[in-house]
Amino acid sequence: MKCEGWISAFADRSSRIRFIRPMAALAIVLTEACAVGPDYKAPQTVLPPEWHNKALIDVSLSQSKEASPALWWSSFDDSVLSSIMEKAIKTNKDIMGAEARLREARAKRDFAAGDRLPTVSAAASASRRRGSAETGIGKTTDFYNAGFDARWELDIFGARQRALEAAEASLQAGEEDLRDVMVTLTAEVGINYLEARSLQRRIAIASETLSALNQSYEIARWRKEAGLVTQLDEDQAIASYQQTKAQIPSLEAGLEQNLNRLAVLLGETPGSLHALMAKKMELPSPARGVAVGIPADLLRRRPDIRRAERNLAAATAQVGVATAALYPSFSLTGSLGLEALSTGGLFTANARTWALALSPALTLFDAGKNRANIDAAQARQEQALASYEGALLTALADVEDALSAYVREKRRLEALLAAEAATLSAYKLASDQYSAGLADFLAVLVAQRTLLTMQDQRAVSEVAVLTDLVRLYKALGGGWIRAEDKENS
Known part of the structure; x- marks a missing residue:
């Protein structure tokens, strides 16, 4: 409140200026005009000085030149991903809705500004x-x-000034809402794109395994015709082949669904991305680490936190609007x-x-409605403060979870790569021994099935590392800097 002294003396002064000319009284009022209600002060936030998983950062994320999480997809060095991301930001329907809400908030701010004149x-x-x-x-x-x-x-008691403050804060919250939609969108596009590439790779692995199983079947059939083995080997080869073949349709269905989701994120009809994604490509490999920073950086990076803070500012100003009705x-x-x-x-x-x-x-009697309106405004202010504090805690948990998942999945992938190498060696040895008549066909089939399983798990883990990295970027608030924001970033 900016004018406690003026308001406390209002009754006494009114008697003194009773006979002063109206224009002189108006001059006094205008020069001493003020705004009732609480002045907004940003909440004092106490955050941990470092991440709980700081040791993971030192080991896994600081060994290379770190990249800003803003336009994180550029570090993947994937032209298709970059083009899809650029299109999504321009044509996504959620982005369009957020932009329309922002225009609405800007119009309301302009109305509040004009209402003072x-x-x-x-x-x-x-x-x-x-x-x-x-x-x-x-x-x-x-x-x-x-x-x-x-x-x-x-605007003697600042009702319109407070309304303008609330509208300005709501406009700024709308800007942060648009950025938050961008953060979510870019993460979803990145995850769906990476999963689509992974499914293509898994289908290729299954197809390559089918070729190997077909060769095993031909060997088993030849050995049976030569009287070296029984019908059992041939039947086992057929069963293993068909079992592997049965996995491909479900992978293809998953790829179809994934591409359709990606098309919707781009604001296009399902099926529109199939031609673009038809060319098989390996999963991208980011060349740089992540600038994880410290927890305090989230106040600057995360649009949802910034939006919650602006909503708190707007709610605080609305208390002043309600309070002005008493005067x-x-x-x-x-x-x-x-x-x-x-x-x-x-x-x-x-x-x-x-x-x-x-x-x-001056309202002399309203059955307590103005006081009740102030109480309601103060309650909304408390709700906004609780939402802000909750957004902070959620952001901290998001980063800790994403950081842990990313680093530990990388460790899991290292173990799977070692297991795959050993499994491949075992498969080659079993095949050689079977061809030489030193091992039965079941050993070959088991080795083949184990190798397929390990290759598939490795492919799943590879994409999990990348999608966990995308989720880490999202948790850090990456993906919202637009062209018009770059100069200020």
Whole structure:
């Protein structure tokens, strides 16, 4: 509150200026105008000085030149991903909705700004009237007038100032909401793209395994025809082949669904990306680490935290709007124009008219409605503060979870790569021994199935590392800097 002294003395001063000319009183009021309600102060946030998983950062993320999480997909060095991301930001329907909400908030801010200024209107009229002969004035009279009317709701206690503060904060919250939608969108596009590439790779692995199983079947069939083995080996080869073949349709269905989701994220109809994604490509490999920073950086990076803080500022200003209703309101009205009984006299000096009035108003009884409105505004302010604090805690947990998942999945991938190498060696040895008649066919099939499983798990883990990295970027608030923001970033 900016004017406690002025308000406490209001009753005493009103008696002293009772006989002061209206314009002098207006000058005093305007020069001492103030805004009631609490002045907004950003909450003092206490965050941990470092991440709980700091040891993981030192080991896994600081060995290379670190990349800013802003436009994180550029570090993947994948032209298709970059083009898809650029298109999604332009055509995604959620982005369009957020942009429309932002335009609405900007219009409301402009309305609140205009509401503090006078309203001026122009009017003109021409009339002819004949009076009643019974009254003795039974003659015809012409009347002409033209002029300007103005009305100004004086913002003595800051209701409109607080409303403008609330609208400005809401506009800024809308900007952060758009950025938050971008963070979510870019993460979803990245994850779906990477999973699509992974499914393509898994389908290729299954197809390559089918070729190997077909060769094993031909060997088993030849050895059976030569009387070296029984029908069992051939049947086992057929069963293993068909079992592997049965996995491919489910992988293809998953790829189809994934591409359709990606198309929707780009604001396109399902099936529109199949041609673009038809060319098989390996999973991208980011060349740089991540600038994880410290927990305090989230206040700057995460749009959802910034949005919650701006919502708190707007709610605080609304308390002032509600509080101002307890105090008198003042409106200043005036007019300037011309009046005459003929068109010829309308534009003479004697036709000029003017009026000026100051109108105070004060609610004396409202059954406690204004007080209840203040209580409601204060409760909304408390809700906004709780939402802000909750957003902070959620952000911290998001980063800790994403960091842990990313680093530990990388360790899992290292183990799977070692296991795959050993499995491949075992498969080659079993095949050689079977061809030499030193091992039965079941050993070959088991080795083949184990190798397929390990290759598939490795492919799943490879994409999990990348999608966990994308989730880490998202948790850090990456993916929202637009072209117009780059100069200020």
